[in-house]
Structure formats: structure tokens, C-alpha cells
Amino acid sequence: MRVLPENHWKKLWNVEEKDWKNWHWQVKNRIKSLSELEKITGKDFSKEKITEKVFKVGTTPYYLSLAKDFSKNDPIFRQIIPDLAEIDETIQSYGSFDPFNEETLSPVEGLTHRYPDRVLFRATNFCSVYCRHCMRKRIFLEGEKARTYQEYDRMFEYIKKNKNIKEVLISGGDPLTLPNKKIGYILENLYRIEHIDIIRIGSRELVVNPFRFYDEKLLKLFEKYEKIWLVTHFNHPDEITQETKQAVKNILSTGTPVLNQTVLLKGINDNEKIMEKLMRSLLKVKIKPYYLFFCDPTKGVLHFKTSLKKGIRIMEYLRGRVSGLGIPTYAIDLPAGMGKVPLLPDYIVGEDENYIIFKNYEGKTVKVSKSYLI
Structure with a gap:
């Protein structure tokens, strides 16, 4: 159960249910500072404010409402609240803000071309929630902004000229925080490129703002462009709710498959039982577990890192206890843009x-x- 009932949160913001379940309202009413969190939770975060000066704070009211405890022992709250370890150079010394050379492997601003057959299309640097484990934590240091139509056009032009590209991963930030008009523009232009077989959208909105998928206009875009696959990012079973279930039903009704990638995070999900429950919970709402990632060597994130073998042990535990449908691929993303490799027992x-x-x-x-x- 949530630490406080959903009705409490609605009363706190003096919001009616129809507004609470409106994705625009959730984004507009994001908690963007530790001072706001102190007022809501009654906790003192004066120590963490040192970290806040470097790495921003941000969460939707909905995602905050999933916390059972306002402490770093809670897997939801731990993904929201800054930690002094994020700026501790003894911990973060070998981390990098761009460990996979996304900027270096960028032939056009906003586009990363690492693999021969696919590109990463970074549509915005805005997110509804600033996840403390974010692999692109460098966006915490930037202003919140989307790319312009002109920038998109330059990205489309590069993709058109490179016929070996068969797949485009639209990411960010979170591309589904963009207005439908802009999402439609991106999808329409990619759809017109004949050699593109798959349009993959990477988004955490299903986790932190599932009401985005109550939006009929977005669902119509999904239905129109049948090349779309949605890849989301659940890290803990507490993130899966009735709102999640309804949102996934809405997505699947458009013919869009839903996959999940999880990051192995110390103190959040680095436990066999928790991971088993997560995989089972995902399957219950018809989300296919896709990847389990070893924590990336990103500066500001390394305090979440487990041992590589921890993930191997978890995968050994899952095998035979969970249906093959619920077994993700455990993988590490190699530094310097060398790509992902699977790690197998x-x-x-x-x-x-x-x-x-x-x-x-x-x-x-x-x-x-x-x-x-x-």
C-alpha cells in the first residue's frame, strides 16, 4: 500500500480526480525542489540541498504518491531524493557524464549513430522525473528544453541519406513529455523514410505519469504509425499500479507492443525475490521484460552500482522459477560507445x-x- 492513500494526495493539491488523472496536470504540478518536498513530507533535507545545487530534483505528484516511506529505504523515494554520494568524488571519480560517447558519435546534433542499423534520436532533454540513476545525468546540468523543428529536420535528413539505418530509437529526456503535435511531426517524418522498419520510443512516462496514455490523441498517433514499439523502464514492483494496468491496456489496444528495461540498482532491486516479483508483475499487466542492465558508469550514479556477478546470480535464480516470457537479457553497455553485450550464467x-x-x-x-x- 502507498504510505498515504491516493485521496490524501488529491486533497493536498486540492485537485479533482479528473485533473489528477490528466497528464498535463501532473507535469505542470511537478515537485521541483527539496524545499517543496520538505513541505509535503515533513522531512528535513537540508544535507541533500548541497547535491541539489549540482543535480536537479523533479518528480510528478503521482510518482511521489507511490512511496511507502519518505526515506532512502524506500525504493521509490530513493529514485527521487538526492544523495550526497552523487557528488562524492571518492565514489564518482571514474564516472563520466557521457560514458558511451553519445555526443562524440553524433554526426548531427541530437543524433547518435553507434550501430550500423540504428540511431538514437534525442528529441528533448526534459523529463517528468529526474531519476537519480539516470544514464544521461548530464541533462540535469542543462536547461529544460526540447529541440526545434529545424534540428529535427537535420536529423531526418541524415537518416534519409543512410539507407543502412533500419531502426530509430526516440529518446531524450523523455520524448512523450512533448506535445502531441511535435510527437506527430517526428513520427510522420520517420514513417515516410522507406528504409525505416522500426520506430522505438524509450519513455518512463508509463512509470511516473501513466495518465499520458489516457490521452486519446497520443493513442491515435500510436495506432496510425504501426512501426512503433514502446520501451519503458520499471525498476521495482511498487511502481506497477492499477493506473499502469489501464495505461498498458490503452497502449496495447493500438497494436503497440510494450517492453521493459530495468537497471540493476543497489538498495532498490538488487535482490532475487524483488526481481522475481518485478518480472511477474510486469507480465501480469502484459509488459514483456526486455533488458536488465548493469548500472552504467555515469558520474553521479556510481553509488547505485552492484557487482557484475550479482546480476548473474539473479539471472540464475530467475531461470526455472519464472516463465521464459519473464526472463530479460542481462547486459552491460560497454564504455566508449562499444555497444551492449549480454552477460549469461x-x-x-x-x-x-x-x-x-x-x-x-x-x-x-x-x-x-x-x-x-x-
């Missing part, structure tokens, strides 16, 4: 002249004849 534990020895999810071993495997 090793189920082959031995081999001799005639047999290969496998280990199953329970740790039991079985010898399989090599003649069977030819």
Missing part, C-alpha cells in the same frame, strides 16, 4: 571426450552425449 560446467555436462536451474548436473548434440 554458464550452464556448461564440464566436458570430456564423449559428454558435455550441464547444470540446471536447481544446480543439478546432467551428462549429455555429444552424439546427441551434433
Whole structure:
């Protein structure tokens, strides 16, 4: 259960239900400072205000309402509240604001071309919530703004000229915080490029502002451009609510698949049971687990990092306990723009002249004849 009932939050903002469930209202009434959070929660965040001077604070009322406890022990609140560790150079020393060379691998401003067949289209640097673990934490240091139509046009032109590009990932910031007119402009122009097979939208709005998907105009855009896939970002089962379920039903009604990528985060989800519950909860609302990412080496984020092997152990635990539908690919994004690589448990534990020895999810071993495997 939420720390306070949903009605409490509506009373706090003196808002009617129809407004609370309006995505515009959620964005307009974002909490953008620790001083505001102090008034709402009754907590003292004077220490954290040092971090706030470097990395901004931002959350929707809805996402804040999911917290069960206003402390860093709560997985929701921990993703909202600044931490002194974010600016501790002993912790963050080997981090980078652009660990994957997104800016260096940018032939046109706003566009990153790392893989031969796909590009990253950064449509805005605005987000409804400033996630403390954000891999593009450099946007915390910038003003909140979207790109211009002229910038978009230069990006479209590059994509048109490069026929090897088959997929465009629209990201940001969060592209679904843009007005429908601008989203429609981006989708229409990409849709007209014949060699584009897939338009992937990366957004956390389903997590932090699910009412975005109550918007009929946005849903009509999804229905019109059937190349769209939506990739969202749930990190903890507490983020999945009845509002999530309704939003996903609305999205699926347009024929748009919904995938999820999770980041492995210390103190939030680095636990086998929590991860199992998350994967099961995603499947219940018809979201397909897609990726589980090792935490990126981004400056300001490294206090969330677990060991690489922690994720391997979690994947070993999930295998056999959760349907294959609920098993994500555990991966690390390599520095310097070298791309993602999967990290897999090793189920082959031995081999001799005639047999290969496998280990199953329970740790039991079985010898399989090599003649069977030819």
C-alpha cells in the first residue's frame, strides 16, 4: 500500500480526480525542489540541498504518491531524493557524464549513430522525473528544453541519406513529455523514410505519469504509425499500479507492443525475490521484460552500482522459477560507445571426450552425449 492513500494526495493539491488523472496536470504540478518536498513530507533535507545545487530534483505528484516511506529505504523515494554520494568524488571519480560517447558519435546534433542499423534520436532533454540513476545525468546540468523543428529536420535528413539505418530509437529526456503535435511531426517524418522498419520510443512516462496514455490523441498517433514499439523502464514492483494496468491496456489496444528495461540498482532491486516479483508483475499487466542492465558508469550514479556477478546470480535464480516470457537479457553497455553485450550464467560446467555436462536451474548436473548434440 502507498504510505498515504491516493485521496490524501488529491486533497493536498486540492485537485479533482479528473485533473489528477490528466497528464498535463501532473507535469505542470511537478515537485521541483527539496524545499517543496520538505513541505509535503515533513522531512528535513537540508544535507541533500548541497547535491541539489549540482543535480536537479523533479518528480510528478503521482510518482511521489507511490512511496511507502519518505526515506532512502524506500525504493521509490530513493529514485527521487538526492544523495550526497552523487557528488562524492571518492565514489564518482571514474564516472563520466557521457560514458558511451553519445555526443562524440553524433554526426548531427541530437543524433547518435553507434550501430550500423540504428540511431538514437534525442528529441528533448526534459523529463517528468529526474531519476537519480539516470544514464544521461548530464541533462540535469542543462536547461529544460526540447529541440526545434529545424534540428529535427537535420536529423531526418541524415537518416534519409543512410539507407543502412533500419531502426530509430526516440529518446531524450523523455520524448512523450512533448506535445502531441511535435510527437506527430517526428513520427510522420520517420514513417515516410522507406528504409525505416522500426520506430522505438524509450519513455518512463508509463512509470511516473501513466495518465499520458489516457490521452486519446497520443493513442491515435500510436495506432496510425504501426512501426512503433514502446520501451519503458520499471525498476521495482511498487511502481506497477492499477493506473499502469489501464495505461498498458490503452497502449496495447493500438497494436503497440510494450517492453521493459530495468537497471540493476543497489538498495532498490538488487535482490532475487524483488526481481522475481518485478518480472511477474510486469507480465501480469502484459509488459514483456526486455533488458536488465548493469548500472552504467555515469558520474553521479556510481553509488547505485552492484557487482557484475550479482546480476548473474539473479539471472540464475530467475531461470526455472519464472516463465521464459519473464526472463530479460542481462547486459552491460560497454564504455566508449562499444555497444551492449549480454552477460549469461554458464550452464556448461564440464566436458570430456564423449559428454558435455550441464547444470540446471536447481544446480543439478546432467551428462549429455555429444552424439546427441551434433
